Amino acid sequence: AQENAEELRGLIESDAVNDAAVVLDRMPEEERSAAVGELPTEAAADLIEHLLEQQAAEILEQLTPDVAASILEELTSDVRADLIAGLDAQSAFDILQAMSPVEAEETKELCRYEPDSAGGLMVTELLAFESTSTVQAVFDDLAEHSEEYRDIDVQYSFVVDGKRLVGVLPMRDLFLAKRSTPLFELMIKDPISVTDRTQLSALEDVFDNHSFLGIPVVNESQELLGVVQRSSLEHAIAAHDRSDYLKSQGIIGGEEIRSLPVFERARRRLSWLSVNILLNILAASVIAMYQDTLSSVIALAVFLPIISDMSGCSGNQAVAVSMRELSLGLIRPAELMRVWGKEISVGAINGMCLGMLVGAAAFFWKADVMLGIVVGGALCLNTMVAVSIGGMVPLLMKRFHFDPAIASGPILTTVTDMCGFFLVLSMASVLLV
Amino acid sequence: AQENAEELRGLIESDAVNDAAVVLDRMPEEERSAAVGELPTEAAADLIEHLLEQQAAEILEQLTPDVAASILEELTSDVRADLIAGLDAQSAFDILQAMSPVEAEETKELCRYEPDSAGGLMVTELLAFESTSTVQAVFDDLAEHSEEYRDIDVQYSFVVDGKRLVGVLPMRDLFLAKRSTPLFELMIKDPISVTDRTQLSALEDVFDNHSFLGIPVVNESQELLGVVQRSSLEHAIAAHDRSDYLKSQGIIGGEEIRSLPVFERARRRLSWLSVNILLNILAASVIAMYQDTLSSVIALAVFLPIISDMSGCSGNQAVAVSMRELSLGLIRPAELMRVWGKEISVGAINGMCLGMLVGAAAFFWKADVMLGIVVGGALCLNTMVAVSIGGMVPLLMKRFHFDPAIASGPILTTVTDMCGFFLVLSMASVLLV
Numbered sequence: 109a110q111e112n113a114e115e116l117r118g119l120i121e122s123d124a125v126n127d128a129a130v131v132l133d134r135m136p137e138e139e140r141s142a143a144v145g146e147l148p149t150e151a152a153a154d155l156i157e158h159l160l161e162q163q164a165a166e167i168l169e170q171l172t173p174d175v176a177a178s179i180l181e182e183l184t185s186d187v188r189a190d191l192i193a194g195l196d197a198q199s200a201f202d203i204l205q206a207m208s209p210v211e212a213e214e215t216k217e218l219c220r221y222e223p224d225s226a227g228g229l230m231v232t233e234l235l236a237f238e239s240t241s242t243v244q245a246v247f248d249d250l251a252e253h254s255e256e257y258r259d260i261d262v263q264y265s266f267v268v269d270g271k272r273l274v275g276v277l278p279m280r281d282l283f284l285a286k287r288s289t290p291l292f293e294l295m296i297k298d299p300i301s302v303t304d305r306t307q308l309s310a311l312e313d314v315f316d317n318h319s320f321l322g323i324p325v326v327n328e329s330q331e332l333l334g335v336v337q338r339s340s341l342e343h344a345i346a347a348h349d350r351s352d353y354l355k356s357q358g359i360i361g362g363e364e365i366r367s368l369p370v371f372e373r374a375r376r377r378l379s380w381l382s383v384n385i386l387l388n389i390l391a392a393s394v395i396a397m398y399q400d401t402l403s404s405v406i407a408l409a410v411f412l413p414i415i416s417d418m419s420g421c422s423g424n425q426a427v428a429v430s431m432r433e434l435s436l437g438l439i440r441p442a443e444l445m446r447v448w449g450k451e452i453s454v455g456a457i458n459g460m461c462l463g464m465l466v467g468a469a470a471f472f473w474k475a476d477v478m479l480g481i482v483v484g485g486a487l488c489l490n491t492m493v494a495v496s497i498g499g500m501v502p503l504l505m506k507r508f509h510f511d512p513a514i515a516s517g518p519i520l521t522t523v524t525d526m527c528g529f530f531l532v533l534s535m536a537s538v539l540l541v
Numbered sequence: 542a543q544e545n546a547e548e549l550r551g552l553i554e555s556d557a558v559n560d561a562a563v564v565l566d567r568m569p570e571e572e573r574s575a576a577v578g579e580l581p582t583e584a585a586a587d588l589i590e591h592l593l594e595q596q597a598a599e600i601l602e603q604l605t606p607d608v609a610a611s612i613l614e615e616l617t618s619d620v621r622a623d624l625i626a627g628l629d630a631q632s633a634f635d636i637l638q639a640m641s642p643v644e645a646e647e648t649k650e651l652c653r654y655e656p657d658s659a660g661g662l663m664v665t666e667l668l669a670f671e672s673t674s675t676v677q678a679v680f681d682d683l684a685e686h687s688e689e690y691r692d693i694d695v696q697y698s699f700v701v702d703g704k705r706l707v708g709v710l711p712m713r714d715l716f717l718a719k720r721s722t723p724l725f726e727l728m729i730k731d732p733i734s735v736t737d738r739t740q741l742s743a744l745e746d747v748f749d750n751h752s753f754l755g756i757p758v759v760n761e762s763q764e765l766l767g768v769v770q771r772s773s774l775e776h777a778i779a780a781h782d783r784s785d786y787l788k789s790q791g792i793i794g795g796e797e798i799r800s801l802p803v804f805e806r807a808r809r810r811l812s813w814l815s816v817n818i819l820l821n822i823l824a825a826s827v828i829a830m831y832q833d834t835l836s837s838v839i840a841l842a843v844f845l846p847i848i849s850d851m852s853g854c855s856g857n858q859a860v861a862v863s864m865r866e867l868s869l870g871l872i873r874p875a876e877l878m879r880v881w882g883k884e885i886s887v888g889a890i891n892g893m894c895l896g897m898l899v900g901a902a903a904f905f906w907k908a909d910v911m912l913g914i915v916v917g918g919a920l921c922l923n924t925m926v927a928v929s930i931g932g933m934v935p936l937l938m939k940r941f942h943f944d945p946a947i948a949s950g951p952i953l954t955t956v957t958d959m960c961g962f963f964l965v966l967s968m969a970s971v972l973l974v
Contacts, residue, residue: 342775353786357861366883374890409842428790457807
């Protein structure tokens with residue numbers, strides 16, 4: 109552990125914290141927490157902040173509560189709360205006990221917020237002064253606490269009456285003011301604020317509409333609780349998009365990195381795969397119903413996987429566009445008909461192109477016009493089905509509060525597989541047998 | 542246009558710029574630029590900034606160069622440069638001609654940078670003072686230009702000798718200093734900076750290692766060029782992740798929204814689909830080689846699409862994890878064996894589970910033990926193949942400078958389809974026929 113810690117410390121102190129995170133990630137699991145425990149508190153905090161949440165949680169749980177608490181106390185309030193929220197209940201309790209009562213209380217408060225609400229994204233480190241204070245008093249306070257305020261964003265300070273937010277004060281205005289002026293004469297009154305329950309998308313709108321670097325967060329009594337910084341918001345949006353990508357590829361239940369235990373990784377991936385295989389078997393049952401058709405036109409078996417794959421491709425494109433339009437706010441979940449109208453035209457064009465391609469391949473292979481028509485026609489029709497379903501499913505999922513990133517893919521492929529198999533085999537049973 | 546403009550203006554002035562963007566998006570294409578042209582310049586700039594780049598470009602191209610230039614002059618330097626870079630060459634030339642020579646020159650400079658380099662991400666709006674200036678001179682300058690500096694981040698100002706960056710000055714330190722002090726006595730010397738060529742991932746490291754809100758950008762002669770803000774970086778990373786998601790779903794060549802013309806959307810999607818269908822036909826040719834096997838065991842046709850789909854699912858999970866580990870810097874493109882070792886163990890576990898499930902389904906359906914063994918065994922083996930390929934392909938793509946987000950999916954599904962079809966059909970030809 110000593111040796112490991114020395115290596116980590118060297119990297120962290122030469123500003124290569126990400127490299128330190130990689131080194132830690134490569135250590136055997138059981139050595140990680142010991143190495144972190146040997147680090148100076150500040151370096152340990154720096155490193156913990158750069159790990160994936162799950163890995164950070166595992167390490168914190170294995171440290172003694174005292175060490176874990178002192179590491180957490182080095183972090184900003186929002187990061188600290190996120191980490192505590194990710195621990196098992198017993199560890200969280202023990203570590204909070206070991207923290208200073210004030211910080212423990214504040215952390216517990218922050219843990220109660222949803223991660224994607226203003227309360228979950230805000231930091232409580234900010235500058236606030238009484239509206240009756242003078243410019244001179246602010247200068248004195250800044251001078252006195254300059255070390256403590258080092259990491260605080262001081263572009264703006266907030267002006268309060270007791271706890272109630274009454275104004276915002278751009279710090280630059282202090283330069284120009286007489287030192288005896290009270291803050292209520294300088295401040296911008298009725299500042300824009302959000303409540304602790306404001307959701308990510310609404311926050312995005314507020315930041316889109318204003319060039320502020322931070323927005324104050326208040327409760328229903330207009331009491332100042334914290335500040336959401338623009339970079340925290342951008343960070344949360346990025347995390348959201350990333351998680352949507354992972355979910356759409358079947359990585360659900362949290363981010364996976366390959367240093368997690370094998371069985372944990374296998375179990376998580378399998379939870380997704382097992383749902384999919386059942387849906388796949390369901391879809392393939394359509395083929396089973398047409399065994400006679402298949403045995404008389406065995407060439408069809410070659411085209412079934414093509415139709416399944418290509419419909420999936422076309423449908424996934426439509427899913428992706430719907431996911432983006434939803435998150436850009438360009439479409440509301442109720443606007444199914446608009447999406448359908450826009451998709452079906454693209455689906456008709458692309459379906460015809462793909463159908464002709466695959467139909468031609470079938471025709472040239474077997475010198476059978478009808479085979480070409482059946483296969484090409486089925487792919488053409490099914491492409492239109494696929495883009496319609498792909499475009500609309502994310503809206504429906506959103507409307508009924510399922511997670512569209514997880515559910516859209518499997519629903520799409522199951523329905524389009526069934527429909528595609530049915531189209532090609534039923535057309536074949538009429539036209540080819 | 543008048544009426545449209547009124548509606549847009551109302552929304553923009555009541556801080557609902559995103560709603561205005563939706564309204565514009567829903568207008569017939571030919572009305573959009575006229576409506577924007579009728580807006581007050583500042584409102585038009587606000588709106589343009591909230592559109593997707595392609596839509597903004599179309600509108601700017603249709604406005605007169607004078608109007609377009611005055612709108613662009615309202616925007617920050619980085620946004621302006623990105624928009625100009627997205628225009629067709631003639632429009633860009635005309636609009637630059639209509640801008641003030643200084644701003645046109647600056648914009649041209651910025652356009653030369655890659656979008657994901659520090660030069661492409663920086664803004665040139667910043668505060669810089671000569672190192673020999675006094676605190677009083679800074680106060681006077683701030684007072685004089687307070688309107689102009691309104692949107693500038695004034696947390697820090699930069700200290701220069703001529704153009705050369707020599708220090709950074711936290712503005713709060715000015716409060717505490719005597720007014721006659723020259724800046725070189727107050728400034729933090731040898732500040733951390735990046736060059737204009739610094740890439741996104743390196744910038745990410747710098748911001749990860751320091752809590753700065755902005756980092757100065759210099760050229761090779763250490764001359765101050767601009768500043769990259771933390772929120773710009775977070776924004777660029779989010780855009781990157783988003784584009785990876787879209788590409789992995791087959792939306793390539795730029796973001797698609799449904800108000801783009803139908804043929805444009807169809808053409809872009811088709812460029813992806815047509816590559817995929819050729820790969821699909823290639824993969825299905827393996828089935829064609831085993832027609833005799835298939836016609837004697839027609840039940841196999843039911844399982845071919847299942848094996849194809851499920852291998853795709855398993856492989857895509859591995860692709861997603863590799864993509865994330867690459868972007869987190871947890872893995873280098875050369876570490877193929879590490880990835881393979883970590884994937885094959887998960888693949889063996891999940892392959893066995895999936896194989897048993899599908900094998901059991903086959904056995905119960907046809908009461909044929911050998912069919913179950915062939916189908917289940919093939920899926921089990923092919924799952925291991927799929928996770929190996931899925932895990933390694935993104936690393937290979939990255940290493941040979943292909944875009945892993947675009948190329949990984951099609952390569953994965955083609956290889957695993959071919960391999961899966963071969964496994965199940967060759968095993969069947971030995972054990973079942």
